[in-house]
Amino acid sequence: MVWRWFHEWGSPRFFYARSGRLIPIFAALTLCLLSIGLVWGLLYAPADYQQGHSYRIMYVHVPAAILAQSSYAMMAMAAVVSLIWRLKIADAAMQTAAPIGAWVTALALVTGALWGKPMWGTYWVWDARLTSTLILLFLFAGVLAIRQASGPGQSAGRAAAVLAVVGLINLPIIKFSVDWWFTLHQPSSFSITEKPAMPIEMWAPLLVMVIGTYSWFFLVWLMRLRLEIVRREAKADWVQRSFQDEL
Amino acid sequence: MLQAESLSCYRQERWLFRNLDFHVLPGQVLQITGDNGSGKSTLFRVLAGLSDDYDGQIDWQVPSCVFLSHRFGLNARLTAFENLTFWMTLQGESRDESEVFQALAQLDLSAQAHQPCGQMSEGQRKRVALARLILATAPLWLLDEAFSALDQSGRDRLSTICRNHIERGGALVFSSHQAVEQMTVDQTLQLGRT
Amino acid sequence: MGLVLRELRILLRSPAETVQSLMFGVLVVALFPLAITPDPEILRQLAVGLIWVVTLLTSLLAAERSLVGDFEDGTLEQMVLGIQPLWLICLIKSAGHWLSALLPLLLITPLLGLMLAMTPSAILWLLASLLLGTPILSLFCILGGMMTLGLNRGGALMLVILMPFLVPPLILGTQWAMTEGQAFYGYLLAGLLSLSLMTLPIATATVARIVVSR
Numbered sequence: 001m002v003w004r005w006f007h008e009w010g011s012p013r014f015f016y017a018r019s020g021r022l023i024p025i026f027a028a029l030t031l032c033l034l035s036i037g038l039v040w041g042l043l044y045a046p047a048d049y050q051q052g053h054s055y056r057i058m059y060v061h062v063p064a065a066i067l068a069q070s071s072y073a074m075m076a077m078a079a080v081v082s083l084i085w086r087l088k089i090a091d092a093a094m095q096t097a098a099p100i101g102a103w104v105t106a107l108a109l110v111t112g113a114l115w116g117k118p119m120w121g122t123y124w125v126w127d128a129r130l131t132s133t134l135i136l137l138f139l140f141a142g143v144l145a146i147r148q149a150s151g152p153g154q155s156a157g158r159a160a161a162v163l164a165v166v167g168l169i170n171l172p173i174i175k176f177s178v179d180w181w182f183t184l185h186q187p188s189s190f191s192i193t194e195k196p197a198m199p200i201e202m203w204a205p206l207l208v209m210v211i212g213t214y215s216w217f218f219l220v221w222l223m224r225l226r227l228e229i230v231r232r233e234a235k236a237d238w239v240q241r242s243f244q245d246e247l
Numbered sequence: 248m249l250q251a252e253s254l255s256c257y258r259q260e261r262w263l264f265r266n267l268d269f270h271v272l273p274g275q276v277l278q279i280t281g282d283n284g285s286g287k288s289t290l291f292r293v294l295a296g297l298s299d300d301y302d303g304q305i306d307w308q309v310p311s312c313v314f315l316s317h318r319f320g321l322n323a324r325l326t327a328f329e330n331l332t333f334w335m336t337l338q339g340e341s342r343d344e345s346e347v348f349q350a351l352a353q354l355d356l357s358a359q360a361h362q363p364c365g366q367m368s369e370g371q372r373k374r375v376a377l378a379r380l381i382l383a384t385a386p387l388w389l390l391d392e393a394f395s396a397l398d399q400s401g402r403d404r405l406s407t408i409c410r411n412h413i414e415r416g417g418a419l420v421f422s423s424h425q426a427v428e429q430m431t432v433d434q435t436l437q438l439g440r441t
Numbered sequence: 442m443g444l445v446l447r448e449l450r451i452l453l454r455s456p457a458e459t460v461q462s463l464m465f466g467v468l469v470v471a472l473f474p475l476a477i478t479p480d481p482e483i484l485r486q487l488a489v490g491l492i493w494v495v496t497l498l499t500s501l502l503a504a505e506r507s508l509v510g511d512f513e514d515g516t517l518e519q520m521v522l523g524i525q526p527l528w529l530i531c532l533i534k535s536a537g538h539w540l541s542a543l544l545p546l547l548l549i550t551p552l553l554g555l556m557l558a559m560t561p562s563a564i565l566w567l568l569a570s571l572l573l574g575t576p577i578l579s580l581f582c583i584l585g586g587m588m589t590l591g592l593n594r595g596g597a598l599m600l601v602i603l604m605p606f607l608v609p610p611l612i613l614g615t616q617w618a619m620t621e622g623q624a625f626y627g628y629l630l631a632g633l634l635s636l637s638l639m640t641l642p643i644a645t646a647t648v649a650r651i652v653v654s655r
Contacts, residue, residue, distance in 0.1 A: 135605045135608060138604050138605045139605045141601055142601050142602035142605070145598050145601055145602070146588060146589075146598065146602060149589075149592045149593060149595075149598055150592065152258075152259055153258065153259075153300065153655070154300045154654075155300075155652070155654055155655045158651045159588055159651050159652075162588075162647055162648055162651070163602060165644075166606070166641075167605065167606075169640070170606050173609045173633065174605055174606075174608055176609075177608065177609040177613055177629075178608070178612065180612070180616070181612045292654070295518075295522060297522065297653050297654055298654035299654065300654065311524075314518070314519075316515050318513070318514055319514065319515060320514060320515035320516045320519045321516070322510065322511070322514065322516060323510070323514070324450070324451050324454040325447070325450060329447070329450065332443065333443060333447045334519060336443030336444060336447075336523075336525065337519055337520060337522075337523030338523055338524065339523070339524040339525065363454075
């Protein structure tokens with residue numbers, strides 16, 4: 001049963017036809033959640049007793065940081081599928097997820113730096129979380145670069161997929177070693193990532209933002225994936241016909 | 248021994264070749280012709296099993312084959328002897344020293360046996376690469392640019408080696424820029440715009 | 442075996458490359474006191490990290506050594522087509538890289554330590570950390586080198602790809618040396634080495650097949 005489902009959705013034509021219905025759902029969800037979350041967090045949530053209003057950037061930074069890591073994992077899992085089952089659609093999924101993940105990571109870095117300024121007076125600090133995020137950006141950059149440099153053809157996707165998988169296995173190792181490095185040298189443990197118990201009025205909008213950000217990610221990913229499928233299958237009959245109709 | 252059906256390769260926005268069908272039987276010679284860039288090397292790499300980026304089916308009915316590309320596969324710092332013994336290791340077989348020397352002698356390379364390949368001429372290096380054919384036991388030979396970099400005597404020797412191989416029931420697929428009169432070709436495959 | 446002999450022979454016949462790695466390491470380490478300060482107190486604090494970073498850079502510089510030649514002259518294709526396990530060949534290449542680029546540096550580390558005002562016990566722990574950590578560097582460098590074979594600007598690309606993976610051995614190695622043997626880091630480093638030994642040659646072999654089909 002599961003295999004049939006797997007095979008069906010693995011076919012570009014089927015995927016394209018059915019996934020179209022998901023777009024409006026995600027779009028509505030994203031619009032809803034993000035607007036609620038942003039307004040609530042940026043305007044209505046109570047001010048922090050220590051940081052005042054500047055902490056509000058957390059409502060963008062934290063979802064971005066969480067998504068940055070998840071998107072790498074999702075991209076790497078698409079890579080695993082593409083390597084083991086040789087599904088082209090998995091390769092397309094991996095290819096389209098990578099740039100989104102990279103930009104989200106960059107956003108997390110920038111917002112993290114902006115948050116640091118009011119807190120410690122500098123834009124960059126070698127905090128464990130920020131350093132890990134920087135390394136994550138390099139991981140994304142590597143996957144993107146290897147695909148681009150390998151030129152057209154199958155081998156580009158495969159090389160990128162192997163790199164993504166190696167990256168996924170190393171990701172926890174990198175995270176742990178950076179954490180230990182940080183705590184060894186900063187025993188007075190101050191960190192952006194430290195969250196003293198937050199009252200519900202503060203973390204509720206955060207939750208909304210996190211879910212909304214995931215919804216946004218799936219929306220954009222799906223749209224890009226559909227586009228990539230059409231681009232790859234441009235010569236196939238079903239593409240010609242369905243776009244013929246639109247003209 | 249080697250059968251291909253509807254073999255097609257798409258590279259860089261164009262079809263290199265489409266719907267090739269051929270069957271090479273033991274004792275047969277297939278020559279692949281075509282201009283530069285017509286996809287000969289790609290076809291050889293696909294037939295050798297290096298690339299699986301193709302449409303269609305290939306049926307290898309042999310356990311192993313020898314593939315010689317237009318790059319000789321010889322390390323410049325190793326001698327002819329060392330390169331050949333290394334290649335045999337890669338094939339999982341071992342040969343006596345005397346057999347290796349004999350193979351080199353058959354290609355008029357006795358004097359170069361202990362010379363680093365980096366110091367040899369191109370023709371000599373090609374002949375070192377060809378010495379593998381004498382030492383190998385695989386029934387199917389895939390020789391891309393078989394006769395390049397060889398002078399007349401070199402070409403004669405290669406034809407002899409190939410003919411012996413065919414007589415023992417082996418099969419050969421090769422390509423060559425120059426016309427080769429010494430080879431009796433059973434089938435020809437023409438690639439490129441026709 | 443024949444595979445090992447071949448790499449060794451090639452290595453021994455290219456002494457210039459080994460000397461190159463050595464010279465690079467020594468020169469860079471010598472530059473730091475000139476650039477920062479001759480004060481031994483400060484040098485001592487920076488020494489472990491400095492030598493580790495220099496080792497890392499030397500490793501990266503030498504990454505493509507045993508790979509580019511084989512790729513360009515067609516030997517890699519024959520290796521892929523042969524019946525010897527490809528992961529074994531990749532492992533041997535990693536060992537060759539270590540012998541040619543990193544072992545010389547290891548041997549000269551006491552001298553480097555002296556230049557940076559390190560105490561003998563500190564040098565010993567540094568050596569231990571390098572001994573455990575540099576094989577990990579070699580394994581990753583060969584993977585990165587293989588991945589960028591034949592690509593434009595492969596060197597720069599390799600740097601970007603490898604940097605995240607070299608951070609853990611760097612951190613664990615330097616921490617182990619700086620804490621002068623806190624067992625925790627030692628175990629982790631050894632664990633990372635085992636994991637790398639088990640997985641990276643296989644990954645490199647996979648990449649070799651991809652490279653050859655380009």
